Amino acid sequence: MQGYDVMFLTGTDEHGQKIELKAAEKGVTPKEYVDEIVANFKRLWETMHISYDRFIRTTDDYHIETVQKIFKKLYEKGYIYKGTYKGKYCTPCESFWTESQLVDGKCPDCGREVKEANEEAYFLRLSDFADKIEKFLTETDYLQPKSRVNEMVNNFIKPGLEDLCVSRTSFTWGIPVDFDSKHVVYVWVDALSNYISALGYGNEKYNDFEKYWPADMHMTAKEIVRFHSIVWPIILMMLDLPLPKHLYGHGWINFNGDKMSKSKGNVVDPFVLCERYGVDAVRYQILRDMPYGSDCNFTNELMLTRINADLANDLGNLVSRTVAMADKYFGGTLPTDRVSDDLDDQLIGMAQSLCDTVTPLIEQAQHSKALEEIFKVISRANKYIDETAPWVLAKDESNNARLATVLYNLLETIRICSALLSPFMPATMPEVWEQIGAGAEDTAFDKLGTFGVLRADVTVKKGRVLFPRIDIKSEITELERLMKPKTVIKEDEDLDKAGIISIDDFAKVKLRTGEITACEKIKKSKKLLKIQVDDARGGRQIVSGIAEYYTPEELIGKKIIFVANLAPAKLCGEESNGMLLACDAGEKVQVVFLDKDTPNGSTVR
Structure with a gap:
């Protein structure tokens, strides 16, 4: 808007062990796996009206050329050396950690389990630049917000800046080290170099490096600020290149106060939101x-x-x-x-x-x-x-x-x-x-700094309501329905475990309806409830392990289905004559309830 010539670069970091493992799980090649993800990102950016001047993929040929040249140059200058890595590794974060950096024995960034890593690797001599990078961070306004500077200095530089593992031999999905075929370039030299490879540094694809470098702003999420504020400037120092002017580490979008995670089922679909509300x-x-x-x-x-x-x-x-x-x-x-x-x-x-x-x-x-x-x-x-x-x-x-x-x-x-x-x-x-x-x-x-720009005899034109008011209560119900994770059950595996039964086998199980007339917790157990059921045949007692999911008050008066001819059993000293029908509902067990008009004692066929 201000008239500046702006280059906005974005893209995808596509190499690493995590990608290789995910692709193997899906039975596709790593490239096929990332191609699908990239297509979805681009579709989302288009939907969200996010424009960019250039989209780089770390699998692009020109980027690979640049990374191999940078790696070799750093090696020839003595900044990269071969050694052996021994320590803790977090696959999802693609980060190595020392024992002292772990939190409760887990990755300090994502909280997941780490595993032992022991392999031949090349290392980047970050330690040689500890004083320089500390001075850069503390004496400039490069890293924003300023609070992140103390975090970087106190957590990673003051305790002793360690050399960084920059190659791997335990997987193959990466850019090959062209002078040592056993190794692939590890993520941070690969990924961080995109900022200059996309401008043509070290390749013939583009010729914009002199025009746009150094960058005015890098923008990245807070969990990778360490690499952008410490590793990236050091790599540039090693290459004798100008440093970017600013780095902004933004926060996360949390859902209900918790980090979004597919495993937690709290991921929000932006396509759904955009379609409903614009x-x-x-x-x-x-x-x-x-x-x-x-x-x-x-x-x-x-x-x-x-x-x-x-x-x-x-x-x-x-x-x-x-x-x-x-x-x-x-x-x-x-x-x-x-x-x-x-x-x-x-x-x-x-x-x-x-x-x-x-x-x-x-x-x-x-x-x-x-x-x-x-x-x-x-x-x-x-x-x-x-x-x-x-x-x-x-x-x-x-x-x-x-x-x-x-x-x-x-x-x-x-x-x-x-x-x-x-x-x-x-x-x-x-x-x-x-x-x-x-x-x-x-x-x-x-x-925009002048008042009185519109013509004095300006003509207006009525249009649509730009932002219609929303009935919040009904919309929340609808959003919960639309965004509920779809559960896919591998039915064949379940059937294989249970075995195929005949109609005669099924006929042996007598299912009846009943009404819960009384219910109480069993003192000796946290899981068991003692339930009295009116089965129109004098009543019966059933002991069920559903105390974690229902209070006695919630169950009294409810109509249920139970197995009537199950052999009696004693649980915590209480006799149980039957079993309620319930289903697995993710992390919860849900009892099958019937309409209140269902007669007690009916046979379920």
């Missing part, structure tokens, strides 16, 4: 609720509340009310006569200075704060409507000049706010401009 609403919520340097806590309720409060009530309402009033009172085109009032001053001042307030926040990656400042002005504009009461002014034609002034001030405020919101919500803001009668020249960056 891409811009999803983009806005994530960017608005991701505090600078901290994690963003995502829940469906938080997202929907944010959409209703900020986008529907504040922004959407401001646009629709202003356009509707201009249309109702002046047929859509404002008259040019103006009458100002002291009530106008604060709004005009806030709108006029907004660009100067927001610009440095954007440059510092303080996106949440930038959005907060924009919405302060939007809230002030809504308050201005209440203060000036256009519907009262409209009752007397002599107030037309004043009414037109109020509406013009609102349209100008919307112009400035919507232009500054366009990087966050690129799909919706052009609709706002169409409704308020703003052209491309009106929303250019150099016009």
